Amino acid sequence: MQLGDNIKPNVSxxxxxxxxxxxxxxKEHIVEIISDSGEGAQKxxxxxxxxxxxxxxxxxxxxxxxxxxxxPARSVAGASGNRIRIGEKRVTNGGNETDLVxxxxxxxxxxxxxxxxxxxxxxxxxxxxxxxxxNPSIKNSYIETYDQLVAAGYRVYEIPMxxxxxKHVTDSRRGKNMFALGMLCSSYSLDLQIARNQVALTFxxxxxxxxNTNIELLEAGFAWAEANLDFRYEIPSSKTTEPQIVVxxxxxxxxxxxxxxxxxxxxxxxxxxxxASHYLSDAFExxxxxxxxAEDEIAACAFAIGASYAGKCTVTITSGPGYSLKQExxxxxxxxxxxxxxxxxxxxxxxxxQPTKTEQGDLMTTIFGSHGDAPKVVIAPGTIEECFYSVIxxxxxxxxxxxxxxxxxxANLATSQQPFTRPTFDEAWMAxxxxxxxxxxxxxxxxxxxxxxxxxRFIPGQPGxxxxxxxxxxxxxxxxxxxxxxxxxxxxxxSLKLAALQKxxxxxxxxxxxxxxxxxxxxxxxxxxxxxxxxxxxxxxxxVSSLHLTFIQPMPPGIKEILAGFKKIITIENNWSDDxxxxxxxxxxxxxxxxxxxxxxxxxxxxxxxxECRGTPLKPNxxxxxxxxxxx
Amino acid sequence: MKAATQTISASECLLRMxxxxxxxxxxxxxxxRWCTGCGDNxxxxxxxxxxxxxxxxxxxxxxxxxxxxxxxxxxYMNTYGFHGIHGRALPVAEGIKLAxxxxxxxxxxxxGDCCSIGAAHWIHAIRYNMDLTMMLHDNQIYGLTKKQASxxxxxxxxxxxxxxxSYLEALNPLTVTLGISNVSFVAQVVDxxxxxxxxxVSSAFHHKGFSFIxxxxxxxxxxxxxxxxxxxxxQRILLLHHENGLEISPSLAKVYTKMEEHDPxxxxxxREIASSDDPxxxxxxxxxxxxxxxxxxxxxxxxxxxEMVKNGLNxxxxxxxxxxxxxxxx
Numbered sequence: 032m033q034l035g036d037n038i039k040p041n042v043s044x045x046x047x048x049x050x051x052x053x054x055x056x057x058k059e060h061i062v063e064i065i066s067d068s069g070e071g072a073q074k075x076x077x078x079x080x081x082x083x084x085x086x087x088x089x090x091x092x093x094x095x096x097x098x099x100x101x102x103p104a105r106s107v108a109g110a111s112g113n114r115i116r117i118g119e120k121r122v123t124n125g126g127n128e129t130d131l132v133x134x135x136x137x138x139x140x141x142x143x144x145x146x147x148x149x150x151x152x153x154x155x156x157x158x159x160x161x162x163x164x165x166n167p168s169i170k171n172s173y174i175e176t177y178d179q180l181v182a183a184g185y186r187v188y189e190i191p192m193x194x195x196x197x198k199h200v201t202d203s204r205r206g207k208n209m210f211a212l213g214m215l216c217s218s219y220s221l222d223l224q225i226a227r228n229q230v231a232l233t234f235x236x237x238x239x240x241x242x243n244t245n246i247e248l249l250e251a252g253f254a255w256a257e258a259n260l261d262f263r264y265e266i267p268s269s270k271t272t273e274p275q276i277v278v279x280x281x282x283x284x285x286x287x288x289x290x291x292x293x294x295x296x297x298x299x300x301x302x303x304x305x306x307a308s309h310y311l312s313d314a315f316e317x318x319x320x321x322x323x324x325a326e327d328e329i330a331a332c333a334f335a336i337g338a339s340y341a342g343k344c345t346v347t348i349t350s351g352p353g354y355s356l357k358q359e360x361x362x363x364x365x366x367x368x369x370x371x372x373x374x375x376x377x378x379x380x381x382x383x384x385q386p387t388k389t390e391q392g393d394l395m396t397t398i399f400g401s402h403g404d405a406p407k408v409v410i411a412p413g414t415i416e417e418c419f420y421s422v423i424x425x426x427x428x429x430x431x432x433x434x435x436x437x438x439x440x441x442a443n444l445a446t447s448q449q450p451f452t453r454p455t456f457d458e459a460w461m462a463x464x465x466x467x468x469x470x471x472x473x474x475x476x477x478x479x480x481x482x483x484x485x486x487x488r489f490i491p492g493q494p495g496x497x498x499x500x501x502x503x504x505x506x507x508x509x510x511x512x513x514x515x516x517x518x519x520x521x522x523x524x525x526s527l528k529l530a531a532l533q534k535x536x537x538x539x540x541x542x543x544x545x546x547x548x549x550x551x552x553x554x555x556x557x558x559x560x561x562x563x564x565x566x567x568x569x570x571x572x573x574x575v576s577s578l579h580l581t582f583i584q585p586m587p588p589g590i591k592e593i594l595a596g597f598k599k600i601i602t603i604e605n606n607w608s609d610d611x612x613x614x615x616x617x618x619x620x621x622x623x624x625x626x627x628x629x630x631x632x633x634x635x636x637x638x639x640x641x642x643e644c645r646g647t648p649l650k651p652n653x654x655x656x657x658x659x660x661x662x663x
Numbered sequence: 664m665k666a667a668t669q670t671i672s673a674s675e676c677l678l679r680m681x682x683x684x685x686x687x688x689x690x691x692x693x694x695x696r697w698c699t700g701c702g703d704n705x706x707x708x709x710x711x712x713x714x715x716x717x718x719x720x721x722x723x724x725x726x727x728x729x730x731x732x733x734x735x736x737x738x739y740m741n742t743y744g745f746h747g748i749h750g751r752a753l754p755v756a757e758g759i760k761l762a763x764x765x766x767x768x769x770x771x772x773x774x775g776d777c778c779s780i781g782a783a784h785w786i787h788a789i790r791y792n793m794d795l796t797m798m799l800h801d802n803q804i805y806g807l808t809k810k811q812a813s814x815x816x817x818x819x820x821x822x823x824x825x826x827x828x829s830y831l832e833a834l835n836p837l838t839v840t841l842g843i844s845n846v847s848f849v850a851q852v853v854d855x856x857x858x859x860x861x862x863x864v865s866s867a868f869h870h871k872g873f874s875f876i877x878x879x880x881x882x883x884x885x886x887x888x889x890x891x892x893x894x895x896x897x898q899r900i901l902l903l904h905h906e907n908g909l910e911i912s913p914s915l916a917k918v919y920t921k922m923e924e925h926d927p928x929x930x931x932x933x934r935e936i937a938s939s940d941d942p943x944x945x946x947x948x949x950x951x952x953x954x955x956x957x958x959x960x961x962x963x964x965x966x967x968x969x970e971m972v973k974n975g976l977n978x979x980x981x982x983x984x985x986x987x988x989x990x991x992x993x
Binding site: 081084085270271272273274275276277278282286289290292294295297314316317318319320321323325326327329330331333334335336337338339340341342343345359360362363367450453454456458461465491492493494495496497498499500501502503510511 | 693720721722723725726727737738740741742743744745746747748751753754755756757758759760761762763765766783784786787961962963965966967969971972973974975976977978979980983984985986987988
């Protein structure tokens with residue numbers, strides 16, 4: 032879209048004369064705030080997300096994170112900030128391109144333009160101080176970029192943010208983010224009082240003077256926009272009657288750990304999983320929990336195993352490279368039948384890959400990882416809310432089946448915020464107390480039930496239960512076994528537990544009609560984007576449905592029947608698959624995406640796949656394009 | 664009695680603790696499958712005797728190991744045991760101890776298990792200073808994988824991976840341990856003086872904190888002559904004694920006349936002694952009873968209840984809650 036009627040900026044009108052503002056009613060909008068890192072755009076974006084949630088809007092926020100902690104100032108790759116998608120109704124994903132962006136310099140903005148993150152004609156609120164910069168190269172680069180953006184049809188408003196902030200504070204670099212927040216509140220017709228309260232909450236740990244200064248800046252930004260901006264948006268809201276929680280996926284996971292009654296989390300720092308442990312470190316000890324920062328990932332996993340073996344169930348939280356290191360220990364937990372919850376917040380791989388970017392690349396290594404046959408349960412939450420409840424479910428399964436349960440989240444869920452109904456604590460979420468009653472005479476440590484593979488758990492402290500747990504093949508008495516029959520029997524028992532769990536699962540629900548022309552299958556964090564696109568097609572009368580898998584190992588019953596109801600089936604994933612149009616790709620060498628490969632082998636359906644690993648969350652528009660191709 | 668209970672059936676356990684008496688046989692399980700003359704046998708005997716003498720409840724005692732000949736020890740104890748993966752005994756033991764401080768936890772490890780693959784865990788275990796008793800079975804060779812050089816193999820040791828003799832200086836586990844901050848108990852003993860072995864294991868058990876014992880031991884299969892010069896010449900053993908260390912019996916003093924009165928509080932002298940491999944110093948090199956234990960620093964003794972979790976969770980949820988208009992909340 033080319034905007035011929037490029038609205039001219041209004042920078043001169045800083046004297047408080049109110050301009051005529053054109054009000055527009057919108058169903059939804061995507062807003063970005065970007066800056067160099069350390070300029071507070073993250074805080075501005077998060078606060079904005081919370082304010083719009085309190086206004087009753089649907090919202091989904093996405094962090095924009097550069098790969099380095101402090102990239103050089105004014106660098107194209109250094110954009111740090113937040114993207115907020117506001118909607119009339121519930122918002123389930125980060126959406127497509129950005130409609131409005133606040134940028135603190137033109138270079139970080141350029142980075143967003145080049146990676147096609149801005150909608151054509153996007154409104155840009157740009158810090159204008161660089162136009163008069165003492166350094167001619169900065170000045171020239173600014174003017175050049177500004178001219179390019181205008182020529183490209185973006186609606187650029189030059190705003191003297193620092194200059195305006197200087198009227199209130201001496202160090203305006205630290206206050207500009209709240210000024211920007213104020214402008215946004217005005218632009219989106221938000222309640223200023225709710226915004227003031229949010230700022231007070233955001234700076235709640237700071238002094239009253241700091242809070243007041245920031246509120247002053249917020250109000251200044253609000254007033255400036257009221258006086259100078261010639262547009263205003265209104266998005267209808269539908270207020271809920273239930274209290275909502277606004278947290279990102281990592282905080283939701285950590286809250287789940289707290290709620291599940293787990294007492295120990297063993298971890299080693301790794302992006303993007305670490306913030307879950309940061310949050311737990313602060314919150315956990317109030318209820319008697321401990322976050323143990325081990326010397327490495329292997330130690331963290333072994334520590335968690337030791338603590339779980341000693342009586343309850345422990346969690347270790349990590350991301351791809353750490354998950355790789357834990358593999359041997361995970362195999363030990365499988366062999367010893369020790370309950371263990373492992374959270375893998377996936378990032379781009381392999382190797383150190385893309386630490387701050389999202390990907391669903393670890394599904395195969397999770398299901399087949401650790402050497403030998405090491406069956407474990409794999410759960411992939413699809414929403415922020417599911418991040419919370421998946422931990423409670425995982426602990427229960429781990430303790431009921433004495434198994435390793437892996438939760439596969441990813442950077443997309445980890446850093447995104449979406450409101451969900453405030454959980455109400457249920458005592459049943461908690462682990463039972465440590466069993467110290469005597470083991471009945473004759474009971475054996477691995478007395479596998481022939482039908483389910485389950486055996487009772489022996490916990491140190493139980494008289495009569497003494498045995499040596501071993502990672503070696505063992506018999507029912509936990510004695511090291513060299514007999515081939517015994518190994519076969521042990522493997523069977525450990526594997527059977529997956530089938531026993533599968534028998535307890537509900538068949539998944541199809542999103543849309545249970546039969547049709549096309550079924551799109553996804554898993555994990557892509558749920559919102561896929562369902563949004565599918566819904567659009569359905570509104571257009573197309574016979575498209577989707578299926579989202581939360582349990583990936585074991586897969587729930589009923590999938591085969593669902594698959595049989597569709598003419599064509601395709602998975603859409605954030606991992607690698609070959610493009611069948613590539614010159615040397617054919618049916619004999621095509622590599623399928625992870626879930627497609629699993630489904631094809633399990634259900635013997637000709638399931639197609641489409642995937643990308645660009646490090647960005649899947650966009651509904653991308654899903655739309657893929658569906659259109661699949662339907663043609 | 665060292666163990667304290669805080670579990671649901673605490674009173675029941677406390678009653679039983681004083682009622683039950685166990686004989687050595689109660690701690691024995693199976694027939695050890697170590698080679699005849701292997702030092703592991705002497706270590707097993709010492710810990711079984713310790714369990715009996717201290718009246719440890721078998722169900723409240725856990726022996727944790729990694730992989731190797733040494734690490735088979737838990738299989739011969741009629742207590743709880745955890746025979747895990749190569750090099751990782753220490754983090755497993757730490758997890759157990761943090762979750763259940765009332766359990767008595769021992770770690771048995773070998774020179775490869777501890778000083779090679781598990782070296783990072785060893786160093787950090789010293790830092791954590793948890794109340795664990797760790798025995799390093801050091802025979803200076805890899806046994807279970809059939810004779811490869813170990814980090815503690817003396818220079819020139821011929822093995823399957825060093826057929827022309829090992830070319831690196833041996834790692835000294837004592838000087839390494841004494842070099843880590845927060846070190847709280849370091850001792851050395853040889854497997855062929857059982858009386859001192861027992862005394863050292865017992866002192867380590869009674870020490871509150873991370874007790875590191877290096878046990879210089881024989882491997883009759885792969886290095887059968889390695890320790891002969893030290894075994895056959897008591898003058899090549901330096902016995903350390905002190906009122907805060909070991910008591911040397913008169914009969915022992917007759918044989919091992921090379922002795923030094925060494926105060927285990929003296930770190931500088933401990934480091935000097937530790938650097939000697941001929942004579943081999945035997946006894947308690949260093950001890951500091953005042954270093955806080957990790958599990959005490961970290962572990963809140965409060966029992967967790969559903970009420971606590973509920974209140975804790977709700978307090979956290981409050982921070983992130985958007986209340987509907989007109990809703991009342993705390």
